[in-house]
Amino acid sequence: MQALIQFLTRVGEAALGWLAAWGRILTFGAHALIEAATPSAYNSAMRSVVMKQIYFTAWQILPGFLVFAALLSYVIIQIVVATARDFGLSEFALEMSIRVLVLELLPLLTALFVALRSGAAINTEVALMHINNELAALQASGVDPMRFEFTPRVIGGAVSVYSLTLLSCVLASVLAYVAVYGLQPWALGEFRHVIAKIFTPVALIALTLKSLAFGLAVTVIPMRAGLEAPRMLFFAPIAVLRGMVRLFFVLMLIEVASLSLVYL
Amino acid sequence: MERAPVRAPLIKHLALKVGLLLTLTAVLAVGLLVYVLYARGAFEPTQTVILLADDAEGVSTGMPVTFSGFPIGRVKRLELQDDGHVRIHVAIPEKDARWLRTSSQFVLERGLVGGAKIRAYSAILNDPPLPDGAERTLLSGDATQDVSQILARVKAILANVEAMTAAQSPINETLQNARTITGRMAGEYGVLEGVLGGPDKARRVVDALDRANALLASLQGVSLKVDQTLTRADARLFGAGGVMDQTERAMSQVNAILTDVRASLLKADAILKEAQGAAANVNSITADVKGATTDLALLRAEVDDSITKVNHLINEINRKWPFKRDVELKLP
Numbered sequence: 001m002q003a004l005i006q007f008l009t010r011v012g013e014a015a016l017g018w019l020a021a022w023g024r025i026l027t028f029g030a031h032a033l034i035e036a037a038t039p040s041a042y043n044s045a046m047r048s049v050v051m052k053q054i055y056f057t058a059w060q061i062l063p064g065f066l067v068f069a070a071l072l073s074y075v076i077i078q079i080v081v082a083t084a085r086d087f088g089l090s091e092f093a094l095e096m097s098i099r100v101l102v103l104e105l106l107p108l109l110t111a112l113f114v115a116l117r118s119g120a121a122i123n124t125e126v127a128l129m130h131i132n133n134e135l136a137a138l139q140a141s142g143v144d145p146m147r148f149e150f151t152p153r154v155i156g157g158a159v160s161v162y163s164l165t166l167l168s169c170v171l172a173s174v175l176a177y178v179a180v181y182g183l184q185p186w187a188l189g190e191f192r193h194v195i196a197k198i199f200t201p202v203a204l205i206a207l208t209l210k211s212l213a214f215g216l217a218v219t220v221i222p223m224r225a226g227l228e229a230p231r232m233l234f235f236a237p238i239a240v241l242r243g244m245v246r247l248f249f250v251l252m253l254i255e256v257a258s259l260s261l262v263y264l
Numbered sequence: 265m266e267r268a269p270v271r272a273p274l275i276k277h278l279a280l281k282v283g284l285l286l287t288l289t290a291v292l293a294v295g296l297l298v299y300v301l302y303a304r305g306a307f308e309p310t311q312t313v314i315l316l317a318d319d320a321e322g323v324s325t326g327m328p329v330t331f332s333g334f335p336i337g338r339v340k341r342l343e344l345q346d347d348g349h350v351r352i353h354v355a356i357p358e359k360d361a362r363w364l365r366t367s368s369q370f371v372l373e374r375g376l377v378g379g380a381k382i383r384a385y386s387a388i389l390n391d392p393p394l395p396d397g398a399e400r401t402l403l404s405g406d407a408t409q410d411v412s413q414i415l416a417r418v419k420a421i422l423a424n425v426e427a428m429t430a431a432q433s434p435i436n437e438t439l440q441n442a443r444t445i446t447g448r449m450a451g452e453y454g455v456l457e458g459v460l461g462g463p464d465k466a467r468r469v470v471d472a473l474d475r476a477n478a479l480l481a482s483l484q485g486v487s488l489k490v491d492q493t494l495t496r497a498d499a500r501l502f503g504a505g506g507v508m509d510q511t512e513r514a515m516s517q518v519n520a521i522l523t524d525v526r527a528s529l530l531k532a533d534a535i536l537k538e539a540q541g542a543a544a545n546v547n548s549i550t551a552d553v554k555g556a557t558t559d560l561a562l563l564r565a566e567v568d569d570s571i572t573k574v575n576h577l578i579n580e581i582n583r584k585w586p587f588k589r590d591v592e593l594k595l596p
Contacts, residue, residue, distance in 0.1 A: 051278055051279060051282045052275070052278065054282045054285065054286070055275060055278055055281060055282055058285055059281050059282065059285055062285070159286070159289075162289065163285055163286070163288075163289035166289055166292050166293055166296070167288070167289070167292065169296075170292050170296065190335075192302070192303040193303070193328055193335045195299065195300060195303040196300070196303035196304045196305070196326070196338065197326050197327075197328070199300040199303070199304070200325075200326055204297075204300060
């Protein structure tokens with residue numbers, strides 16, 4: 001009986017702790033968003049951090065990322081086109097490849113790319129700053145870490161993910177046109193009808209919201225995970241690990257939610 | 265452990281690079297939005313065609329309407345009416361509306377593979393253009409719906425074909441006969457032989473024709489002779505001193521004779537009147553004769569009676585006279 005009570009208590013505590021952690025992430029994200037929506041927050045120091053974040057997250061990886069996205073897109077388009085031709089469904093090849101790439105695959109890949117590179121870096125940096133009491137020091141000296149450290153990173157991360165997603169999607173669309181019709185402008189009318197069919201208002205809004213949600217998740221979750229690390233140096237890797245697992249989980253959740261929103 | 269403060273490395277043209285990236289992103293985002301709006305027909309005036317259908321399965325908003333394989337419009341809205349029918353609002357850009365005429369037909373096609381398609385057919389492009397907001401019935405051309413019926417019909421047709429091509433089928437027999445006839449036609453007497461059924465009969469026809477020809481030739485000789493005879497007869501009949509002249513003279517003599525006959529007839533009439541008087545006397549005589557005749561009938565009846573009796577007597581005697589019959593002796 002006693003054991004059962006202890007077990008149930010442990011389960012309850014774990015669930016509460018889990019819920020509290022997610023609650024703290026949501027609170028943190030909401031706080032950052034409110035800060036980002038405050039015009040007075042945008043001073044030169046903050047803008048500088050935003051620009052650096054965008055530079056490191058998007059600009060630095062831009063060429064490599066675009067080459068990667070182009071290669072992947074081209075291979076997938078070719079597979080879809082060839083398969084569609086085999087089954088006698090060529091007329092659906094373009095629509096199919098654009099739906100798969102632009103609406104689903106490229107936004108998720110971009111988010112994963114940024115999460116693995118910048119998300120992990122931000123997680124580590126924040127964990128180390130937290131462990132080294134730098135954040136507390138900033139707070140003590142009158143500098144709000146939320147305003148000058150976290151919010152700029154959230155903004156920078158979201159803008160970067162959105163920008164990279166958009167660039168890769170446009171690139172994939174152009175590649176799809178070239179792969180299906182070749183380098184000639186005579187199929188623009190048909191292409192236009194395919195685009196009109198794919199990008200319904202719902203699909204367009206879902207794509208934008210999904211991309212922004214990816215951008216927020218990629219920065220908010222690692223930062224919050226870094227802040228939750230106990231102030232011991234060897235907890236830093238554990239904080240990064242937890243943050244990345246949570247991030248992956250959230251990215252998949254957003255993807256599934258957007259899919260169900262559009263297709264159900 | 266204190267972390268050494270890290271100075272962010274000085275980044276060259278940071279603001280320019282980020283600005284470039286942000287501008288590119290903004291331009292692409294706006295461009296994409298504008299292109300999507302353009303593609304969806306937000307910038308071109310459209311007119312509406314309302315299609316009425318019993319069943320809108322497979323029809324979805326944004327679905328294209330094609331004409332000759334080219335998309336000319338898009339389904340804008342679907343609504344289910346109170347009577348269970350479906351109204352499909354189709355937006356047609358005005359520049360493509362010229363393909364739709366008052367005689368245009370709209371067909372919803374559901375293939376075995378792929379989604380449904382709405383197709384417009386305009387047979388007569390000289391008809392007046394379809395007005396804005398026109399209502400048309402959406403015909404259904406479901407490929408799968410009729411497959412079972414078509415299969416049943418095809419089976420029946422195949423059975424018929426089989427019956428037609430069987431060895432003993434009427435068509436085969438007809439063909440056989442045709443072959444026999446054409447075979448005969450290839451013989452000496454050609455079509456005649458084919459029609460009549462053999463070379464003998466055909467030869468007979470040919471012989472008959474030859475004889476008819478000979479007959480015609482002799483007839484020609486006959487008609488020549490008849491001509492000569494007629495000429496001569498003409499001379500005899502109508503020539504001077506001919507038959508006609510003599511006839512005329514005979515006629516005048518006949519007239520004179522007829523006058524004499526009339527006089528004779530008048531005399532005969534007088535005689536007849538006298539005869540009538542005599543006939544009255546004859547009538548009275550006849551009445552006497554009638555009475556005598558009645559007496560004669562009685563006499564005859566009596567004679568008959570007597571004869572019957574005599575007959576009877578003879579019969580009796582015959583019966584009673586034993587030696588009258590079997591006068592011959594028959595020896596065993």
